[in-house]
Amino acid sequence: MMINGIGVSPGIAIGKAHxxxxxxxxxxxxxxxxxxxxxAETAKFNNAVALSVQEVEAMISNxxxxxxxxxxxxxxxxxELLSDPQISEDVTGKISKExxxxxxxxxxxxxxxxxxxxxxxxxxLSARAADVQDIGDRLLRNLNASTPTSFASxxxxxxxxxxxxxxxxxxxxxxxLVVGFSTQVxxxxxxxxxxxxxxxxxxxxxxxxxxxxxxxxxLLILDGQSGDIIINPDRETVEQYRIKQENWLKQSNLLRSxxxxxxxxTDGLNVKLLANIGDANDMEQAIxxxxxxxxxxxxxxxxxxxxxxxxxxxxxxxxxxxALKAKGKPVIVRTLDIGGDKQLPYFNFPAEQNPFLGxxxxxxxxxxxxxFIVQLKAILRASTFGQLKIMFPMISNIQEVRxxxxxxxxxxxxxxxxxxSYDKNIPVGIMIEIPSAAIxxxxxxxxxxxxxxxxxxxxQYTLAVDRMNEQIKDLYDPYNPGVLRLIAxxxxxxxxNNIEVGMCGELASDPKATLLLLGMxxxxxxxSATAIPEIKNIIINSSSTTAKQVHKRVMEMDxxxxxxxxxxxxxx
Amino acid sequence: MITKDYIITAAEGMHARPATNxxxxxxxxxxxxxxxxxxxxxKLSSLINILSLGIKGGExxxxxxxxxxxxxxxxxxxxxxxxxxxxx
Numbered sequence: 001m002m003i004n005g006i007g008v009s010p011g012i013a014i015g016k017a018h019x020x021x022x023x024x025x026x027x028x029x030x031x032x033x034x035x036x037x038x039x040a041e042t043a044k045f046n047n048a049v050a051l052s053v054q055e056v057e058a059m060i061s062n063x064x065x066x067x068x069x070x071x072x073x074x075x076x077x078x079x080e081l082l083s084d085p086q087i088s089e090d091v092t093g094k095i096s097k098e099x100x101x102x103x104x105x106x107x108x109x110x111x112x113x114x115x116x117x118x119x120x121x122x123x124x125l126s127a128r129a130a131d132v133q134d135i136g137d138r139l140l141r142n143l144n145a146s147t148p149t150s151f152a153s154x155x156x157x158x159x160x161x162x163x164x165x166x167x168x169x170x171x172x173x174x175x176x177l178v179v180g181f182s183t184q185v186x187x188x189x190x191x192x193x194x195x196x197x198x199x200x201x202x203x204x205x206x207x208x209x210x211x212x213x214x215x216x217x218x219l220l221i222l223d224g225q226s227g228d229i230i231i232n233p234d235r236e237t238v239e240q241y242r243i244k245q246e247n248w249l250k251q252s253n254l255l256r257s258x259x260x261x262x263x264x265x266t267d268g269l270n271v272k273l274l275a276n277i278g279d280a281n282d283m284e285q286a287i288x289x290x291x292x293x294x295x296x297x298x299x300x301x302x303x304x305x306x307x308x309x310x311x312x313x314x315x316x317x318x319x320x321x322x323a324l325k326a327k328g329k330p331v332i333v334r335t336l337d338i339g340g341d342k343q344l345p346y347f348n349f350p351a352e353q354n355p356f357l358g359x360x361x362x363x364x365x366x367x368x369x370x371x372f373i374v375q376l377k378a379i380l381r382a383s384t385f386g387q388l389k390i391m392f393p394m395i396s397n398i399q400e401v402r403x404x405x406x407x408x409x410x411x412x413x414x415x416x417x418x419x420x421s422y423d424k425n426i427p428v429g430i431m432i433e434i435p436s437a438a439i440x441x442x443x444x445x446x447x448x449x450x451x452x453x454x455x456x457x458x459x460q461y462t463l464a465v466d467r468m469n470e471q472i473k474d475l476y477d478p479y480n481p482g483v484l485r486l487i488a489x490x491x492x493x494x495x496x497n498n499i500e501v502g503m504c505g506e507l508a509s510d511p512k513a514t515l516l517l518l519g520m521x522x523x524x525x526x527x528s529a530t531a532i533p534e535i536k537n538i539i540i541n542s543s544s545t546t547a548k549q550v551h552k553r554v555m556e557m558d559x560x561x562x563x564x565x566x567x568x569x570x571x572x
Numbered sequence: 573m574i575t576k577d578y579i580i581t582a583a584e585g586m587h588a589r590p591a592t593n594x595x596x597x598x599x600x601x602x603x604x605x606x607x608x609x610x611x612x613x614x615k616l617s618s619l620i621n622i623l624s625l626g627i628k629g630g631e632x633x634x635x636x637x638x639x640x641x642x643x644x645x646x647x648x649x650x651x652x653x654x655x656x657x658x659x660x
Binding site for chain 1: 581582584585587588589592595596614615617618619620621623624626628629
């Protein structure tokens, strides 16, 4: 039998099913008859609290710090929730005044608290309902227990099957024993999916109710790539998947071992693989994956989650930290790209009908040079600590480039006057993400030192498709011949004018696109760090002559379906 | 009794992590410490109660402390709001 879900973390897992069943919270309707019962039930509840706190404390002391501090913070919050005096007061109140037993009192109190959180209009707080439910389940389980349940009591090669994984389930999962998991609900960004990817174990989510047809001890095969779960397979199938598993492990080890191999094609063309980063930590991690610098430093992080604009010194420290971590490798700093869907609480954005077509990025910066110049000065000051480049986003014409450069010159003049040093020849480039910029790449190339193609927005604007709109998401397609022609033209014009051309959109990390982009002449790919080894493996096994042929063939095709099918074929 | 008002500067309001730390902090003092937002007053020892107020960025809350060690408690709470809520 086979079940299909969404594969969210690649790899093959073969193991025994372990069902995490949610305890059915059933009210008993018991009415306590006398005071002795009240005392006994109150003691039972207090005992459950003590055991539960012990369990979570054990999880905290066994917590593996390398898994990030988020898990630890969640567990500490759970300790406070478990020993929360309000919950305790409400439960014991129901026991003594309403003569309910501990079980019923607890179920009712937790249900109320969960509802309270679910009803909150704040998305973050309403998500805390999961934490309250989590501690409620733990308390309930411990009502009739005498010792704390030891966490992660799994056998080797366990595959967890659950309706959903609670925060504490995922945190306590011992990935030396648990080889994979699957849930009924969830999507790519669910808590469980993120944990699975970060720990490198296969996972499949969103399987629906049929997942619960699986029984404890069933032999399972999980294919985290395709999203297939095979239940009690025959020996032949198991053998097949063992081979697949071995190949996959070999592949992922190979990719890791490529870290220090230069990305050079078989015929000697050097390609630069760079990382898209958000801060200095990302830069450090990216170098671990073999990144030769950063093709996109998003500076929004610095501006979000606070109540005032960051000052020049604070920004300077941020860029300086990134430059230092890059250890002399190039870093392209994209100037402020807010607006659209990215709002700042301390900055008044006008209400807009089409935020993506509205007041955002360079448009705001040119309108508010007082904000823009602070950032430019901070980047310039940091440029003496590494190899920084400046990139303007959302450019639609050459006039915007010139206006931005005037402000940049002013920033330089101010620093010179103050006797502060900076890289006087700092390269200045632009994002190519608006169709008008792509079509006038010949004109723009004369005014800048480099281009970086942002395929996500370029695709959205070229095809007139809102990429957040689920209904039309199939139309959002970077392999549309129109989009591909624009990309090829930008690369061609960049090279004709002797400027560097890179790509920092999602297409740069799509293995299907690597050969095609190489064939178009692209030699700078910037992507999330984890994607680098896979792309590198394609490059070192390809020749630029083949890539050019692939490009030529693709340009003869009239549909993205045939293009992607063809690219799939030549890539594997 | 000491009463003091604070404006929550963090844009995201009072989230679980700082609230957890605040609850932990108040456990060090024997004084009764309450938190008041609008017309609702809750004990600061209960994380559920603090979170249930749904305190948002820019809102004003009052801390009311009553007990023997109230003066040292308010110093610690002052420091908490100064530092902790800045760095969410």
